[in-house]
Amino acid sequence: MAIKKPGKWDLETEVLVLGTGCAGLPAAILAHDNGAKVMVLERTAKVGGTTAVSGGGVWVPNNHLMKEKGIKDSKEAAMTYCKRLSGGKSSDELIEKYLDVVPEMIQYMVDNTPIKFEITELSDYHPEFEGAHQGNESRTLGPLLYDTNELGDAKENLRVSPTMSMPMTFSESRQWKPTCTPEKVPWEKMGERLANGITCWGGGVTAPLYKACLDRKIEIVLNTRAIDVVMEDGKVIGVVAQQDGKDICVGASKGVILACGGFEWNEELKTDFLPGPITHPCSPPINEGDALKMGMSAGAALGNMSEQWGWISAIIPGEESEGIQLNRGIIYERSMPHCIIVNPKGKRFVNESAAYNDMFKPFWEVDENTLKFKNLPAWAIFDQQYKDKYPFLTAMPGEDVPEWLVQADSLEELAEKINIDAAGLKETVEKFNGYVKDNKDPDFARGDSEYDLYWGDDRNEPCACLGTLEKPVFYACEMLLGSLGTKGGPKTTLDGQVIDAHGKPITGLYAAGNAMASVAGGSYFGGGATIGSGMVFGYLAGIHAAKQ
Amino acid sequence: MPVVEYKCIVKAPMEPVWGFVSVIEKWAPFLKGYEEHEELNDKESVWTLKGDVGVLSRTVKMKVTITNWDDEAKRVEFELDGINEKATGGGTFIATSESDSETELIFKLEINAGGMIGPVVNVLLGPMLKPVAKEMAEKIKARIEELQG
Ligand SMILES: Cc1cc2nc3c(=O)[nH]c(=O)nc-3n(C[C@H](O)[C@H](O)[C@H](O)COP(=O)(O)OP(=O)(O)OC[C@H]3O[C@@H](n4cnc5c(N)ncnc54)[C@H](O)[C@@H]3O)c2cc1C
Numbered sequence: 001m002a003i004k005k006p007g008k009w010d011l012e013t014e015v016l017v018l019g020t021g022c023a024g025l026p027a028a029i030l031a032h033d034n035g036a037k038v039m040v041l042e043r044t045a046k047v048g049g050t051t052a053v054s055g056g057g058v059w060v061p062n063n064h065l066m067k068e069k070g071i072k073d074s075k076e077a078a079m080t081y082c083k084r085l086s087g088g089k090s091s092d093e094l095i096e097k098y099l100d101v102v103p104e105m106i107q108y109m110v111d112n113t114p115i116k117f118e119i120t121e122l123s124d125y126h127p128e129f130e131g132a133h134q135g136n137e138s139r140t141l142g143p144l145l146y147d148t149n150e151l152g153d154a155k156e157n158l159r160v161s162p163t164m165s166m167p168m169t170f171s172e173s174r175q176w177k178p179t180c181t182p183e184k185v186p187w188e189k190m191g192e193r194l195a196n197g198i199t200c201w202g203g204g205v206t207a208p209l210y211k212a213c214l215d216r217k218i219e220i221v222l223n224t225r226a227i228d229v230v231m232e233d234g235k236v237i238g239v240v241a242q243q244d245g246k247d248i249c250v251g252a253s254k255g256v257i258l259a260c261g262g263f264e265w266n267e268e269l270k271t272d273f274l275p276g277p278i279t280h281p282c283s284p285p286i287n288e289g290d291a292l293k294m295g296m297s298a299g300a301a302l303g304n305m306s307e308q309w310g311w312i313s314a315i316i317p318g319e320e321s322e323g324i325q326l327n328r329g330i331i332y333e334r335s336m337p338h339c340i341i342v343n344p345k346g347k348r349f350v351n352e353s354a355a356y357n358d359m360f361k362p363f364w365e366v367d368e369n370t371l372k373f374k375n376l377p378a379w380a381i382f383d384q385q386y387k388d389k390y391p392f393l394t395a396m397p398g399e400d401v402p403e404w405l406v407q408a409d410s411l412e413e414l415a416e417k418i419n420i421d422a423a424g425l426k427e428t429v430e431k432f433n434g435y436v437k438d439n440k441d442p443d444f445a446r447g448d449s450e451y452d453l454y455w456g457d458d459r460n461e462p463c464a465c466l467g468t469l470e471k472p473v474f475y476a477c478e479m480l481l482g483s484l485g486t487k488g489g490p491k492t493t494l495d496g497q498v499i500d501a502h503g504k505p506i507t508g509l510y511a512a513g514n515a516m517a518s519v520a521g522g523s524y525f526g527g528g529a530t531i532g533s534g535m536v537f538g539y540l541a542g543i544h545a546a547k548q
Numbered sequence: 549m550p551v552v553e554y555k556c557i558v559k560a561p562m563e564p565v566w567g568f569v570s571v572i573e574k575w576a577p578f579l580k581g582y583e584e585h586e587e588l589n590d591k592e593s594v595w596t597l598k599g600d601v602g603v604l605s606r607t608v609k610m611k612v613t614i615t616n617w618d619d620e621a622k623r624v625e626f627e628l629d630g631i632n633e634k635a636t637g638g639g640t641f642i643a644t645s646e647s648d649s650e651t652e653l654i655f656k657l658e659i660n661a662g663g664m665i666g667p668v669v670n671v672l673l674g675p676m677l678k679p680v681a682k683e684m685a686e687k688i689k690a691r692i693e694e695l696q697g
Contacts, residue, residue: 160602161603162603162604163604183664185664187664187667188667190667190668191667191670192671194668194672318598318606318607319605320598320605321604321605322603326604396663396664399663402632403632
């Protein structure tokens with residue numbers, strides 16, 4: 001139940017934004033630029049949220065850079081593609097709104113903030129579907145390098161990624177290929193850039209947007225966690241927040257924008273809403289479903305609650321960030337030649353090279369007889385050919401084998417060490433090696449989609465993502481259930497206004513980013529669709545709230 | 549290569565200062581991130597430390613070899629060699645009598661991350677070393693002064 005209006009507000013504003021990720025920062029900027037007095041509450045001591053630790057890609061069909069380069073795209077093509085992917089879990093109107101607004105939003109950000117982008121070579125996540133784009137006509141934009149010294153002392157407030165801090169652009173990373181040819185990366189130059197305060201990836205999105213807020217003198221109140229909405233006559237007029245161990249009341253005469261992420265770090269909410277566990281989320285441990293609770297408190301209708309942005313992870317035991325075990329995302333490792341993923345029976349169960357959100361789905365498959373997740377625990381298995389050529393997490397080719405990788409001289413011994421079916425593993429590897437020789441994976445179509453090749457090794461003939469496992473030593477690393485964030489929450493109008501169970505907007509309440517019922521349904525359109533949709537609905541909510 | 553040197557004046561005569569510094573067990577827990585150490589012989593030991601690299605923290609095992617233990621000059625020199633991480637380095641402890649009641653303690657430490665991404669790790673490591681050296685030296689100073697009453 002929402003809180004009643006207090007006698008006196010501790011802080012007051014017109015538009016109150018909760019959270020400083022890709023949804024919150026554009027919401028604040030647009031509310032300001034449309035004439036409102038804006039305040040932002042950020043739970044942590046750092047600005048940027050999950051967005052700051054992300055790859056920073058933004059999925060923008062029909063964008064201005066494509067036009068400049070003569071790449072043809074249309075809303076209609078993108079619509080056909082997105083509808084096919086979202087599988088009816090998102091409304092056509094919401095998808096259409098996203099596609100209408102995303103090019104305009106990016107153009108606005110480029111024109112009115114220091115953020116800059118380039119076109120990448122990343123294909124849509126199902127380039128084989130109608131309306132999709134291939135890598136040479138990519139819809140994914142990547143941020144350019146940004147000098148954080150522009151922020152002055154506020155630079156210290158930036159959230160920094162524990163894993164994606166190497167300041168290189170998408171195009172540089174494509175050129176140097178740190179995942180295939182790490183020896184080609186100019187590491188000294190990377191060190192220099194870091195030392196000089198240059199950022200990229202997610203930092204290339206959040207740092208310039210934070211600067212845009214500072215330039216506009218938007219007040220960002222750190223270490224302040226909103227916990228409930230304040231309502232009067234069915235209208236949201238502020239929030240209660242925790243600050244320095246005290247509850248404070250913050251009034252917002254035009255609206256409150258929930259941009260404070262999903263619930264991937266809240267055990268109870270995950271158990272209640274998700275069809276399977278997320279044991280090792282890859283976002284920082286900051287999003288605990290506060291937006292969802294505030295939405296429920298205000299009587300919001302909920303949508304897409306069983307979905308999340310799936311992403312397999314792995315850990316290096318003892319490696320910590322923010323005082324807890326760090327969960328590292330697994331992306332290129334599983335896509336490289338000489339690596340497969342198997343279940344306890346030693347069997348493959350997934351196209352290892354498929355896009356992360358989709359390849360996650362079989363990890364939650366339940367065995368109808370045992371009622372257990374039949375593919376868990378899952379293991380990445382690779383051989384010495386892989387170890388000699390490619391990095392696996394932090395284990396670099398040619399360097400010593402770290403303690404956290406299980407290793408054995410034979411597949412049988414490896415299976416025994418990780419407690420999986422040895423005969424099953426041996427048979428699987430023999431079969432897979434045959435597929436490699438035929439250059440065709442009839443079981444899981446690995447390598448058939450152009451996307452599968454993106455994270456592989458294009459020097460590997462004949463296929464960038466297929467290679468035998470035949471040279472001892474053999475290695476194993478457990479694949480864990482990660483997530484980039486959840487994507488269910490309050491349902492919204494096309495302008496980001498939260499609606500109630502009868503479809504009526506709740507005056508004064510908005511949601512954007514992972515805090516809202518996502519436009520993507522259960523799918524992932526392409527690299528940057530998460531940040532893209534977060535930015536679009538933050539942008540729209542900011543404009544709408546300012547105009548109240 | 550990230551290097552740090554930290555000096556402080558301990559309000560105690562040389563004898564108790566050197567007596568304290570020369571027994572590793574006495575000050576080892578003052579090293580930030582110290583978890584344990586195991587002596588292999590009188591020159592070599594293996595240290596387990598939890599160290600910060602940027603916003604990441606890792607458990608690092610290092611072999612420490614004393615290369616020079618000079619009771620006369622009140623000077624200890626040691627080398628570091630990473631066991632589970634590619635890193636090398638070394639350091640010195642020097643105690644110098646300033647007066648009957650004051651001793652200067654100098655602690656010098658250098659670490660060089662190796663491997664392909666060493667240049668990047670070194671950038672992150674650099675700013676972390678100074679506070680580590682300072683905290684350790686200040687804790688040693690405080691403990692000796694406390695023992696002196
Ligand atoms: C390693 C990694 C790589 C990724 N790469 C990409 C990519 O390239 N492209 C892409 O589109 N997506 C990517 N993602 C996913 C994407 O980063 C996130 O889904 C997206 O950034 C979420 O944005 P958000 O604004 O909704 O939430 P966040 O960015 O998490 O921001 C939410 C903010 O709200 C704050 N907060 C939480 N609770 C409260 C409260 N009660 N009061 C006030 N503040 C609160 C949090 O501290 C946080 O700062 C990646 C994710 C990860 C982990």
